[in-house]
Amino acid sequence: MTTPWEDWDHVLKVDPDKSLVDGETFDDVCETGTDAIEVGGTLDVTTEKMQRVIDACRKHDVPLYQEPSNPAVVVDDDALDGYLVPVVLNAGDPFWITGAHKEWVRIADLDWERTTTEAYVVLNPEASVAEYTEADCDLGADDVAAYAEVAERMFGQEIVYVEYSGTLGDTDVVEAAAEALDDATLFYGGGIGDYEAAYEMGKHADTVVVGDLLHDEGVDAVRQTVEGVRDAHADW
Ligand code: 1GP
Numbered sequence: 001m002t003t004p005w006e007d008w009d010h011v012l013k014v015d016p017d018k019s020l021v022d023g024e025t026f027d028d029v030c031e032t033g034t035d036a037i038e039v040g041g042t043l044d045v046t047t048e049k050m051q052r053v054i055d056a057c058r059k060h061d062v063p064l065y066q067e068p069s070n071p072a073v074v075v076d077d078d079a080l081d082g083y084l085v086p087v088v089l090n091a092g093d094p095f096w097i098t099g100a101h102k103e104w105v106r107i108a109d110l111d112w113e114r115t116t117t118e119a120y121v122v123l124n125p126e127a128s129v130a131e132y133t134e135a136d137c138d139l140g141a142d143d144v145a146a147y148a149e150v151a152e153r154m155f156g157q158e159i160v161y162v163e164y165s166g167t168l169g170d171t172d173v174v175e176a177a178a179e180a181l182d183d184a185t186l187f188y189g190g191g192i193g194d195y196e197a198a199y200e201m202g203k204h205a206d207t208v209v210v211g212d213l214l215h216d217e218g219v220d221a222v223r224q225t226v227e228g229v230r231d232a233h234a235d236w
Contacts, residue, residue: 005185008035013211015041016049021218026056028219033226040067042128071104082114092134118159119151127165141176148180164190174204198228
């Protein structure tokens with residue numbers, strides 16, 4: 001079975017709570033060359049804000065996914081290719097491992113054909129995602145590699161997501177996670193700010209996720225990161 005993310009070098013994560021750089025539009029965002037757009041954020045996300053981004057991207061061909069941070073913000077819309085639902089393997093609060101998911105399934109009729117989980121390992125203790133999931137970020141490369149193997153082998157996860165949101169991560173950790181996986185797609189996200197960072201992480205990760213850069217620097221900077229990871233994948 002092939003999955004769409006197997007072919008993704010680059011994902012752009014749009015935070016519906018943050019604005020674009022002055023003068024840029026979602027048409028520009030959809031034309032950065034990224035392989036997919038994930039709409040999701042940790043704080044103050046509402047369905048209205050989600051919907052606004054989806055509507056602005058709907059006429060473009062770039063695959064569009066929602067990454068709901070909790071069941072209350074899920075948007076049902078044909079413009080979405082699917083839902084990528086975080087499961088935080090190293091969360092201290094089990095709500096973020098199975099609790100939120102159980103609530104969602106209890107209250108809604110999920111579209112399983114379009115729903116996939118992402119097995120997160122959250123590694124930047126300063127990030128809001130680490131704070132509110134109470135993630136244990138005090139992990140070595142061996143721990144992260146073991147989590148990756150648990151995700152793939154025990155829980156059948158198709159996506160393992162090494163998440164350093166807000167800071168550039170340790171390439172040894174990303175490499176260890178990559179080596180632990182056979183078929184699952186390894187996402188890396190956090191602190192990608194330019195071509196070089198995207199290239200470095202692209203040496204190990206299958207898919208490099210870029211977030212804040214879009215809101216802080218804009219689409220030209222994002223385009224550089226697309227090139228960085230593509231070049232890394234061509235060279236390695
Ligand atoms: C966040 O992994 C993404 O979930 C991207 O992180 O915002 O630091 O690029 P940045």
